[in-house]
Amino acid sequence: MIATFTAFDAHTEVSGQFIADNLTQLKTAALYPVLEVEGLNHIDTQRWYPIQVWLNVLRNLAQDAPTSTDFVATGIRIGEQLTLSPAVKSIETALRALEAFYTQNHRGGDAGYIEVLPSTRRVVTLHIYTPYPANLWYGVIYGRARRFLPSRSPLQVAMETLEDVHRYIVSW
Numbered sequence: 001m002i003a004t005f006t007a008f009d010a011h012t013e014v015s016g017q018f019i020a021d022n023l024t025q026l027k028t029a030a031l032y033p034v035l036e037v038e039g040l041n042h043i044d045t046q047r048w049y050p051i052q053v054w055l056n057v058l059r060n061l062a063q064d065a066p067t068s069t070d071f072v073a074t075g076i077r078i079g080e081q082l083t084l085s086p087a088v089k090s091i092e093t094a095l096r097a098l099e100a101f102y103t104q105n106h107r108g109g110d111a112g113y114i115e116v117l118p119s120t121r122r123v124v125t126l127h128i129y130t131p132y133p134a135n136l137w138y139g140v141i142y143g144r145a146r147r148f149l150p151s152r153s154p155l156q157v158a159m160e161t162l163e164d165v166h167r168y169i170v171s172w
Contacts, residue, residue, distance in 0.1 A: 025081065037060075075142070098140070113129055115128075122172050
C-alpha cells in the first residue's frame with residue numbers, strides 16, 4: 001500500500017522550483033497559514049527542501065474535505081502548464097516526459113517513480129509510485145494529455161490502485 005503524504009526516505013528533497021510551480025496552481029486561502037507553519041512562506045526556487053515538509057502542506061490541505069476535488073483541478077492546471085522540451089508534440093511523449101520531470105525535481109533519497117509502460121496505438125499506461133496523492137497525479141496526467149489531444153478525439157483517463165502502485169490508463 002502506498003503511504004500518501006509520507007516520505008519514503010527522510011533524506012529525499014524536492015526542488016524549490018517544483019514547490020513554487022505547484023503553489024501557483026493551488027488556489028486556496030487555507031494554503032498560506034499552512035505554508036507558514038511548515039516554514040515555506042518564502043520559497044527559494046534555487047534551493048532544495050525536505051520532501052516531508054512539502055507533503056505536510058499537501059496533507060493539511062487534504063484534510064479540508066473539498067480539497068480532494070481541488071487536487072484534481074490543481075493537477076490539471078499543473079499538467080497544462082508544465083514546461084517540457086520542444087520535442088514533446090504528442091500525448092505519448094508528453095506523458096513519457098513526466099518520468100524525467102519527476103526525477104529532476106527530487107533528489108537525495110527514494111522519492112518513488114513514474115514508469116510509462118510500452119504503449120499501443122492511442123493508449124498509454126503509467127505506473128506511479130510516489131508519496132503524492134493519486135488524485136493530484138490523475139489531474140496532472142489528464143491536463144498533460146488534454147494539451148496534446150488531437151481535435152475531436154475523446155480523452156479517457158482511468159485510474160486503479162494496485163497493491164503498491166497507482167495505474168493510469170490514458171486513451172484517446
